[in-house]
Amino acid sequence: MSTAAMIPTGLPADPDSAPNSGVDPNTDKPRSDFKRTGRMTLYVRRFFRRPSAVVGLVMLVILLFFALVGSHLTKWAYDQPDFTALSDPPSADHWLGTTTGGSDMYALIIRGLGRSLSIGFISSIAITIIAAFIGTAIAYFEGAVEKVGMWLLDMLLVVPSFLLIALIISGSTGGNDWIWLIFGLTAFGWVGYARTLRTLTLSLREREYIKAAKYMGVPAFRIILRHLIPNLGSVLVINTVLGVVSAVNSETALSFLGLGIKAPDTSLGTLLNNGQSIILTAPWVLLFPSIVLILLTFSVQLIGDGLRDAIDPYSRSAGKAE
Template sequence: MSDMATEEKDLGLNQDVATEGTPAAVVVNPVSQGGDAQDLKRTGRMTLYVRRFMRRPSAVFGLVVLCILILFALFGAMVCPWKYDEPDFTALAAAPSADHWLGTTIGGSDMYAMIVRGLGRSLLVGIISSTLIMIISAVLGTAIAFFEGVVEKVGMWILDMLLTIPSFLLVAMIVRSSSGTSGWLWLTIGITAFGWIGYARVIRTLTMSLRELDYIRAAKFMGVGSFRIILRHLVPNLGSVLIINTVLGVVSAVNQETALSFLGLGIKAPDTSLGTLLMNGQSSVLTAPWILLFPSAVLILLTFSVQLIGDGLRDAIDPYSRSAGKAE
């Protein structure tokens, strides 16, 4: 009995020493203290990504700016007494004033209302086309790499042939045949129809390494359907690349829309976009500079904010990135 008492005393002494020399979170047992072992939760992947993203000030700034622009495009028209298609013939190319906060165009249209409408159209084209491009490229790119053999050779031959097509001119021809407020829809379809080709080649290259992994081979051996493997295993493992490309693809789509509209081959009157506003403002840059400056500033803010968000997502998702701090 004395030996057992001595052993218990020594054990208690060692426990006290360990408690003093180590953090309490390591030594204390939640169950013995009346707690629950489930209180120690594992940090989820999305939580980790959000923490790393929020630790990058430039990415947070870009997200705030983009949210403000989206809210401006959605609700900005509610506070404006003028509509984008309601010209004021008593104020042609008028400077910013109490009646027209950002001035008017040569035709008397309110610049504030025009920018709200143009930003909404550019965002709509950019977000929808970028999302559709990533979906199409993810499915087709992984499928071409997964099936291998003849399917992969034919698929790559088709992609190489599609890359030689002058997509810019074809999109311009598609939009040129449209009229009215449906021009943005045809422009979105045209950008999507030719924008997925380059991304599909990149995703096919990434999938070539994934298809050799053990769990893919095990799924094939167990008789899991090919398309089920593609949609349930291959595409989700490319999620980080797809998210980053989707965000950055918005900038590319907006730039394409702006370029086409600037050349008069995109969205046409009575509808408007940022590219249309820039085209109309270039002829009056000396006499009425606000017609060009304000849409240019909004376009720069839009592209700059999305670029910052894309860089932040890349740093948050990349496990080897050091710019976002420790992954805790």
């Protein structure tokens, strides 16, 4: 008898070929092969399926590139004036022109962009961390802790944070204005965010796995850190990205009013403040920093919208997981 005749009908000759044959070797029925898609992979695919989000990401990457290495592309430093070129328009020697003091606008914008990005990202991340812990803790402990916590949040919301931040920065010395600005934005920026996270945590604290963890004697800090905050991850990511725009705008407003970054350092707000008085004689001093600020805020806003659609399962960009 031949070897082929000994093989039962309906079963593949080679078991390794079963996955490609479309037949389950155990049940002799057609089968479907499914490939598991991870959550992060799904988020990334949804994000890149939105063209505006990709455009925003490309714009932000370009801005980050110039903020990091842009100073090496020119011979001028932001604190190195050229006294032979005062209020000169854009030229081959000074690509974006010069200020009334002879400072190169390209070098100033690169320095200001880096400073504004540093303030925006650091303060936004710090605000998210503080708000996540305080907001979830107030909702988790309930009772008197929740009442006192909400009373403190309500009291802090009426504090004139803009003026207090200005006072903090005005008292700083030694050229560390940007550090004090981050401190001020962080100290007063988490309050409203914590109230939002507290509201979202109210439904999470009633879940079965939270009650089970309490019953098993798991410490409150571990429940907050390992169960509550991770389940708010999508909200935290989106608000951290959008918080960069808010922090940059706050820094720009303070610096524009002369209450933020001070000379010899610079930021986009400082450049806008310097350019407003000479807009008729040297419009490039105000125009180019304005364009960079618009591109920065617009790109981050597009990225935030893309992340919102990617994480939201009911969004239009969800599509198929393939």
